[in-house]
Structure formats: structure tokens, C-alpha cells
Amino acid sequence: MPARIDPEQRRQQVIEAAFRLVVEEGVEGVSLRKVADESGLNIGSVRHYFDGHSDLLSAAAEEAGDRMGRRLSAHPTEGLRGLTGEAALDALQALVETVMPIDAARRDEAIVVVELVMASRTKPIFATMSMRMASDLGAVLREALDVLGVAESDVAAAQLAAVIGGLTTDAVTPHGALSIDRLRTVLRAHLRMLLGSV
Amino acid sequence: MPARIDPEQRRQQVIEAAFRLVVEEGVEGVSLRKVADESGLNIGSVRHYFDGHSDLLSAAAEEAGDRMGRRLSAHPTEGLRGLTGEAALDALQALVETVMPIDAARRDEAIVVVELVMASRTKPIFATMSMRMASDLGAVLREALDVLGVAESDVAAAQLAAVIGGLTTDAVTPHGALSIDRLRTVLRAHLRMLLGSV
DNA sequence: TGTACATCAGTGAACGCGCGTTCACTGATGTAC
DNA sequence: TGTACATCAGTGAACGCGCGTTCACTGATGTAC
Numbered sequence: 001m002p003a004r005i006d007p008e009q010r011r012q013q014v015i016e017a018a019f020r021l022v023v024e025e026g027v028e029g030v031s032l033r034k035v036a037d038e039s040g041l042n043i044g045s046v047r048h049y050f051d052g053h054s055d056l057l058s059a060a061a062e063e064a065g066d067r068m069g070r071r072l073s074a075h076p077t078e079g080l081r082g083l084t085g086e087a088a089l090d091a092l093q094a095l096v097e098t099v100m101p102i103d104a105a106r107r108d109e110a111i112v113v114v115e116l117v118m119a120s121r122t123k124p125i126f127a128t129m130s131m132r133m134a135s136d137l138g139a140v141l142r143e144a145l146d147v148l149g150v151a152e153s154d155v156a157a158a159q160l161a162a163v164i165g166g167l168t169t170d171a172v173t174p175h176g177a178l179s180i181d182r183l184r185t186v187l188r189a190h191l192r193m194l195l196g197s198v
Numbered sequence: 199m200p201a202r203i204d205p206e207q208r209r210q211q212v213i214e215a216a217f218r219l220v221v222e223e224g225v226e227g228v229s230l231r232k233v234a235d236e237s238g239l240n241i242g243s244v245r246h247y248f249d250g251h252s253d254l255l256s257a258a259a260e261e262a263g264d265r266m267g268r269r270l271s272a273h274p275t276e277g278l279r280g281l282t283g284e285a286a287l288d289a290l291q292a293l294v295e296t297v298m299p300i301d302a303a304r305r306d307e308a309i310v311v312v313e314l315v316m317a318s319r320t321k322p323i324f325a326t327m328s329m330r331m332a333s334d335l336g337a338v339l340r341e342a343l344d345v346l347g348v349a350e351s352d353v354a355a356a357q358l359a360a361v362i363g364g365l366t367t368d369a370v371t372p373h374g375a376l377s378i379d380r381l382r383t384v385l386r387a388h389l390r391m392l393l394g395s396v
Numbered sequence: 397t398g399t400a401c402a403t404c405a406g407t408g409a410a411c412g413c414g415c416g417t418t419c420a421c422t423g424a425t426g427t428a429c
Numbered sequence: 430t431g432t433a434c435a436t437c438a439g440t441g442a443a444c445g446c447g448c449g450t451t452c453a454c455t456g457a458t459g460t461a462c
Contacts, residue, residue, distance in 0.1 A: 031416080196394075
């Protein structure tokens, strides 16, 4: 055998390149030739690690879903138990900001998410990842609001998920063109309203 | 002269076809050949009324912006003055639902809007329309909340704009997969919170 | 009234390009013996 | 220790296709005279 290369590592390298292209040009900009260039490989080499275009997009979608899951898991909702007032607000905001575009890294991650979610409207290949992300985020938000004693946590979580989605879109497009400060201000106002009755 | 055809009417016919393609396949699905097929014209005829692909997309974006403006103007915010309680809530919800995907027609309109807004992230051609839509919607929401006596109406309007964007995305993609009833329930809960202190 | 022409709606072939896919190939290296 | 081979990473040309664009063209009709 020749192999010294870890195939999984190569796949990750290619998926990283695909993510950069999604950020730069959108989902439709992810062609095998551009991914090859961006990842420093030959188009044939990309094909060696992925069955084709669809397979690459599927793998990228799965990776994006995994990352969203990991970011959400990094702030266990149990840490919110017992908090009230400004402390509760701060902790909840920190949890939510895990998935918000408030710095360069999170901005890129958020762009990949909204691009893939929008693409899932017409491309069935992204549907599973799209539903999983909404489900994972919704579950964490509901748990967090439950732990903090918010009534009707399912509706409140749906409101919060909508605010997160809307603010993210407004922050990464000319629509709204939200600054980071403005985004955090509006988010905080919304969280304050949600916790208002507690 | 030969002309009997109203050029503006033909342009509208072509733009309508482009909108249908955006709904079916997304912005990237709008090719001149498909638009020609969809509008029942020859590709050369489409070219006769638009300078090219970019010009067609620009015209479609402007039309989408005009429609958004017209929908918002249909419910003057002055009509809200003096309303309180459930009546205020009903009137505000009716205003907001003008731009929400709660029936087939509004769903198609909303899809075109979110598709073009997302496209504006990477395609400068859509930037003006995208900013204009956010600005028009924001102004109407701020006015409405002002008239209803909501404090800090600028932040409240930004929250509401975010909820509108997020709910729309969740309603037209597998992400969230919101039913119309659920969408209206979550929207009403948010409006109730915004008006809560009045 | 009749004729020539200017105007413009509409046609469709041809171009070069980037795309996903296919496939025969090279070359390096670990293993078998 | 040395040699043959199996394995697999990586290469890049070739294919057919849909794309935006270009352009020479047809044909109908209103106008000029």
C-alpha cells in the first residue's frame, strides 16, 4: 500500500475550501474546479475523495450541522439554572451569541448556515441538515428558557429562533446591514422582553 | 412603425416568468433560456426587451422592491392611531401579515424577497433593492409602533423586522417548516410582547 | 387610393466558456516471498 | 536483503451540456407622399 495520507483529513481540507467558497460566492459558487483550486488539489484528486459534486455538498452540509451541534453543546443549559436578573440575561445572551455573527469566525459559520438553509428550499440534498439545525437550536433554546422559568417556552423559543435567523440575515447582507453593536443591542432587548415576566 | 405591443407590458410578462423561476429554482435558476420558455417567448425576444441577463435581474429586483413598497402602503399606519388592546394587536398583525407568507400569493412574493435579499450578499446588483426593502419595512414598522405608543420604537421595530425575516425563512424552507397557523401564533405572541407595556 | 419605406417585434444559429462526469493513466510505497 | 506486485493517491484530457452573448435575419405595420 502507498497510503500515508489520512483520507478523512483530506476530506476535511476539501470541505474547508468549499466553506470558503460558500462565504465568498454562495452555494452556487461551489464547483469542483473552484474547490480544487481553493484546496490546492487537482480536480481529479477531489473526485478521488468524493463521489462527485452532490457527495461533496452532502458532506459539507453534514459537517456544517455537526459544527452547529458542537457550538450549541459548548454552553450546557444547566449552567443557567438559578440565575435571575442581569446574570440570567448575560448567560442567555452568551448562549445565543454562540451562533451569531459577532466576530469574523462566527460570521463565516453563520453565513454557511444561512446559505445552506436557503438552498434547502429548492435542493433536497440540504433538507435533512436544515431540519436538524432548526431542531437542535430549538431544543436548546426551549431548554434554556425552561430552566430560566419562562412561561410558554415553546412559543418563546420559536420567537427567539426567528429573531436569531432574522438578525443573522440582516447582519450578513446589505438588507439591514446591522453592525455588531446594533445586533447585540437588538438581541439583548429581545431577551430582556422574553425574561421580562420572570 | 409596426408596434402595437406595449413594451412595458412585455417586460412585465418576462419579469413575471423570472419570478416564477425564482420561486421554483432560486435566483440561480433564472437563465435567459428558461425565462424565454417560461414566458412563451424566444430567447432573442427576451433579449429584445432587456439588454442582457443583468438587466433582466435588475428590472426584476426593482419590480420586487416596488411591490414590497405597494404592499406596505396599502395599510397606512395612521389607521392604527387610537387603537388599544386586542384591536391594536389585530390591526398591527394585519399590517405585518401583508408581507408574510400566509397564503399562496404572499408565499411566492415572500420567497422572491428572501431569495433576492440572500443573493444581495454576493451580487452587488441586488444591494440597492435589498437596502430599500429593509428601509421601507423598517420605516413602516417604526411608524406603526410609534403611533401605538410603544417605547423605544426603533429597537422594537428592529426586533419585529428580525422576527418577520426569521419566520419567513422558517416558513418557506425545511428549516423550521412552520405551518401558517404556527407562524401566526408565534407572530401574535411577539406582537403581544411588544405592545405589552402599552 | 396606392405604393415605397422606415420602424421595430421577434427569430434562431453560432461563439466561447465553465460546468460535472468519465476514464485511462502515472507514480510512490507498503507487503509478500 | 532484494525483487515483484498490489494498492491507492493523484493527474489531466475529453465528453456533452447549458449558459450569456452576438448578430444577421424575417416579417408585419404605420407613415409619407
